[in-house]
Amino acid sequence: MSRILTMARAGREALDWEMERRDEIFVLGEDVYNFGGIFGTADGFGAKYGPERVINTPISETGFIGMAAGAAMAGMHPVIDLAYIDFIGVCYNVLLNTASKTHYMSAGQVKVPMTLMIGTGGGYNNAAQHSQCLHATVAHIPGVKVVYPSNAYDAKGMMHSALRDPNFVIYLTHKGTAGVGWMGTPLKTTLSEVPEEPYTVPFGKIAITREGSDITLIGLGMSVHECLKAADELAKDGISAQVVDLRSLAPLDRDGIFAAVKKTGRMIVTDEDYLSYGVSGEVIASVVERDPTVLRAAPVRICTPDIPIPFARSMEQAILPLAAKIADAARKMVK
Amino acid sequence: MPLSPELRRNMYRQMVRSRAFDDAMIGLYWVGKTPIFAFANGPLPGELHCSNGAEPVGAGVCAALDADDMITADHRPHHVAIARGVDLNAMTAELLGKKTGLSQGKGGHMHIYDTRVNFASSGIIAEGMGPAAGMALARRLQKRPGVALTFLGDGAANQGAFHEVLNLVGVMKLPFIAVVQDNEWGVSTSKKESTAVARNSDRASAYGMAGEYVDSNDADDIYLAAERALARARSGGGGTILELRTARLAGHFMGDQQAYIPEQMKQIDPNPLYRAKLIREGVLSEAEAAAIDAAATAEVAEAMRLAQEAPYPDPSEAFDHVFAGADA
Numbered sequence: 001m002s003r004i005l006t007m008a009r010a011g012r013e014a015l016d017w018e019m020e021r022r023d024e025i026f027v028l029g030e031d032v033y034n035f036g037g038i039f040g041t042a043d044g045f046g047a048k049y050g051p052e053r054v055i056n057t058p059i060s061e062t063g064f065i066g067m068a069a070g071a072a073m074a075g076m077h078p079v080i081d082l083a084y085i086d087f088i089g090v091c092y093n094v095l096l097n098t099a100s101k102t103h104y105m106s107a108g109q110v111k112v113p114m115t116l117m118i119g120t121g122g123g124y125n126n127a128a129q130h131s132q133c134l135h136a137t138v139a140h141i142p143g144v145k146v147v148y149p150s151n152a153y154d155a156k157g158m159m160h161s162a163l164r165d166p167n168f169v170i171y172l173t174h175k176g177t178a179g180v181g182w183m184g185t186p187l188k189t190t191l192s193e194v195p196e197e198p199y200t201v202p203f204g205k206i207a208i209t210r211e212g213s214d215i216t217l218i219g220l221g222m223s224v225h226e227c228l229k230a231a232d233e234l235a236k237d238g239i240s241a242q243v244v245d246l247r248s249l250a251p252l253d254r255d256g257i258f259a260a261v262k263k264t265g266r267m268i269v270t271d272e273d274y275l276s277y278g279v280s281g282e283v284i285a286s287v288v289e290r291d292p293t294v295l296r297a298a299p300v301r302i303c304t305p306d307i308p309i310p311f312a313r314s315m316e317q318a319i320l321p322l323a324a325k326i327a328d329a330a331r332k333m334v335k
Numbered sequence: 336m337p338l339s340p341e342l343r344r345n346m347y348r349q350m351v352r353s354r355a356f357d358d359a360m361i362g363l364y365w366v367g368k369t370p371i372f373a374f375a376n377g378p379l380p381g382e383l384h385c386s387n388g389a390e391p392v393g394a395g396v397c398a399a400l401d402a403d404d405m406i407t408a409d410h411r412p413h414h415v416a417i418a419r420g421v422d423l424n425a426m427t428a429e430l431l432g433k434k435t436g437l438s439q440g441k442g443g444h445m446h447i448y449d450t451r452v453n454f455a456s457s458g459i460i461a462e463g464m465g466p467a468a469g470m471a472l473a474r475r476l477q478k479r480p481g482v483a484l485t486f487l488g489d490g491a492a493n494q495g496a497f498h499e500v501l502n503l504v505g506v507m508k509l510p511f512i513a514v515v516q517d518n519e520w521g522v523s524t525s526k527k528e529s530t531a532v533a534r535n536s537d538r539a540s541a542y543g544m545a546g547e548y549v550d551s552n553d554a555d556d557i558y559l560a561a562e563r564a565l566a567r568a569r570s571g572g573g574g575t576i577l578e579l580r581t582a583r584l585a586g587h588f589m590g591d592q593q594a595y596i597p598e599q600m601k602q603i604d605p606n607p608l609y610r611a612k613l614i615r616e617g618v619l620s621e622a623e624a625a626a627i628d629a630a631a632t633a634e635v636a637e638a639m640r641l642a643q644e645a646p647y648p649d650p651s652e653a654f655d656h657v658f659a660g661a662d663a
C-alpha cells in the first residue's frame with residue numbers, strides 16, 4: 001500500500017519504523033519532546049517512546065551534539081534535530097573535528113553512527129541568520145555524508161539509509177519542501193506516493209526528476225522544484241529540459257551528473273546556497289574535468305549571490321534562484 | 336538616581352509604548368496569514384517574537400542606563416529597544432521591511448541596530464554575550480564610563496557562549512551585566528527541564544562575579560537592582576548576572592499554540608499591576624495613566640501609518656552594505 005505523503009511525514013515514518021525495532025536509536029534536540037523537532041519528524045514520539053529516547057535538550061548545541069557523538073562511539077545511534085542550519089556555527093567543531101574524523105583517525109576502531117537532521121533555506125523573510133543553506137559548508141568536510149532529499153519518496157528512503165549507515169550522516173531538508181504548517185500549503189512536487197513498507201534510497205545517486213533533451217537543469221533541495229517550474233515554462237517555448245536532483249552531496253554522483261549533462265550538451269546548475277566555493281562549481285567541475293567537449297555551451301550557475309540574505313521580500317525574492325531566472329538563462333543558452 | 340515619581344511615570348510610559356508596539360505588530364502579523372498560515376505571507380512576514388509580559392525588564396533596566404552604555408539583545412528585542420530609545424518610526428518600518436527602516440529593510444525584527452543609542456541584537460541564541468563583553472572591554476580601553484549589557488533568555492543561559500564569556504568577564508573584571516530574562520521557557524522547553532540550577536544568578540559564584548535574582552517582574556525592583564549592578568560595574572567591581580523573573584504572554588513566536596503550558600504555569604500581565612500600583616501610591620492619577628496609554632497607542636499608530644506608506648527597498652539594494660568602504 002502507498003499513499004501521498006509530505007516529506008516530513010515520510011521521514012517520520014522511517015524514523016518510527018527503525019526506532020520501534022532498534023533500541024540503540026534515540027532522538028535528541030531542542031523541543032523534540034513537545035514539537036517533535038522542527039519538521040515534526042519525531043511528532044508524537046515523546047508520548048510513544050518516552051523521555052529516555054526522546055530527549056528535550058537545553059539550548060546547548062556544542063554540548064548535546066558532542067554528547068550524541070560520544071553516545072554513537074559507545075554503541076548508540078543518536079538522531080539529532082538541529083532545527084536551522086544557521087545554528088551550526090555554535091556546534092561546528094563537533095562536526096568538523098570529531099564526528100567526521102574519529103573513524104579515520106582511529107583507523108576504523110571507533111565508529112560514529114549518527115544522523116543529524118537540519119533544516120535549510122529561506123524564501124520566507126526570516127533574514128540573514130535564519131535563511132541560509134550552507135550545505136556546502138558541511139559537504140566540504142571529509143568524513144561526513146550529506147544527503148538532501150527533495151521529495152517524500154526520497155525523504156523516507158534516505159532516512160532509512162541514514163539510520164542504517166555506520167557513519168555520521170547529515171540529513172538536510174529545505175524548509176520550503178518539508179510540507180510543514182508554518183510554511184503554508186505544501187509544494188505539490190515535493191509530495192509523492194510513499195509505500196508503507198520500509199525501503200532504502202542509496203546515497204550517491206542522482207535522480208532524473210524529469211526527462212528532457214535540450215538542456216540539463218541541475219538542482220538540490222528547493223532548487224529542484226524551481227528547475228521543475230522552469231522546465232514547465234520552457235516546454236511552452238518548445239524547449240525540452242531535463243531536471244536532475246542531486247539528492248546526495250557527499251558522496252556526489254559524478255558519473256550520473258556527467259551522463260545526464262552529456263545527453264543534452266547544456267547545463268545550468270541551480271543552488272540556493274551562496275554562489276562561490278559551493279556545490280555549483282563542484283558539479284560543473286565533475287563534467288569539465290572529465291570531458292569539456294560534451295558541452296555545447298558554457299555552463300551557467302543560478303545561485304544565491306555572495307551576500308547575506310536580506311529581510312525585505314522585495315530584496316530576498318530578487319536574489320533567490322527562482323524559476324524565472326533559470327528559464328531565462330536556459331532560453332539564452334538554447335537559442 | 337532615586338526612584339522618583341518622574342522616573343516611575345517614565346518607566347510606565349516605556350512599558351505601554353512597548354506593549355502598544357507589540358499589539359500593533361501582532362494585529363498586522365495576522366494580515367494575509369489566515370486561513371492558511373505561512374511565515375512568508377502578509378505585510379509583516381518572517382518569525383515574530385513579541386515581548387508582551389517582559390516590558391518591566393526593558394523599562395526598569397534602561398531607566399538606569401547612561402548614554403555611553405551599550406546593549407546587545409536577542410531574538411526578542413522590542414521591549415529593550417523601545418525603552419532604550421531606539422527610533423520607533425524607523426523600527427516599525429524595519430519590521431515591515433521598508434526602505435525607511437533602521438536597516439533599510441535588511442535586518443527585520445530580530446536584527447535591530449541603532450547606533451544612536453548603542454543598540455544591537457542577534458537572532459542566534461546567546462550570541463550577544465561575546466560582543467557585549469567586547470564592548471565592555473572597548474569602553475575600558477577607551478577610558479570611557481560605559482557599561483555593556485546583554486539581554487538574553489533563561490534558555491540562552493545554557494549556551495556555551497554564556498559560560499565562556501562570564502569567565503572572561505570574571506577574569507578581566509569587565510563592566511558587564513548579563514540580564515537573564517527568566518520567563519520559564521525556551522520555546523516549549525521549561526527552565527526546570529533544561530537548567531540544572533533553579534537560578535542562573537547562582538551561577539555567578541562560578542565566575543567570580545555578583546549574581547542577583549529579582550522575583551517580581553516589577554519595574555521598580557528591576558530598576559533598583561540594575562542600579563546596583565551598574566554601580567558595581569562603574570566602580571571597577573566587575574560583572575553581574577542579573578536574573579529577572581518575567582513573562583512571555585504571547586507565546587514563543589506568532590503561531591505558537593502553547594498547548595505545552597499547563598494551567599498552573601499561566602503567567603500574569605505585569606503592566607496593569609504596575610499601573611494600579613502607581614495610581615495607588617499617588618504617582619499617577621487614573622486620568623494621567625489613561626493619557627499615557629492613549630499617547631502610546633497614538634504614537635504607534637502614527638509609526639505604523641508612516642511605515643505602511645513608505646516604499647520597499649529596490650531589489651538592487653540587496654547588494655549594498657556587504658562591506659564597509661567606498662562602495663558601501
Ligand SMILES: Cc1ncc(C[n+]2csc(CCOP(=O)(O)OP(=O)(O)O)c2C)c(N)n1
Nearest residue numbers: 087411458459460488489490491520521522
Ligand atoms: C544557537 C541557536 N540555537 C537555537 C535557536 C532557536 N531558538 C530561537 S529562540 C529559542 C529559545 C530561546 O529561549 P530563551 O533564551 O529563554 O528566550 P525566550 O524566547 O524565552 O525569550 C531557540 C531555541 C537559535 N536561534 N540559536
Ligand SMILES: [Mg+2]
Nearest residue numbers: 488489520521
Ligand atoms: Mg525564556
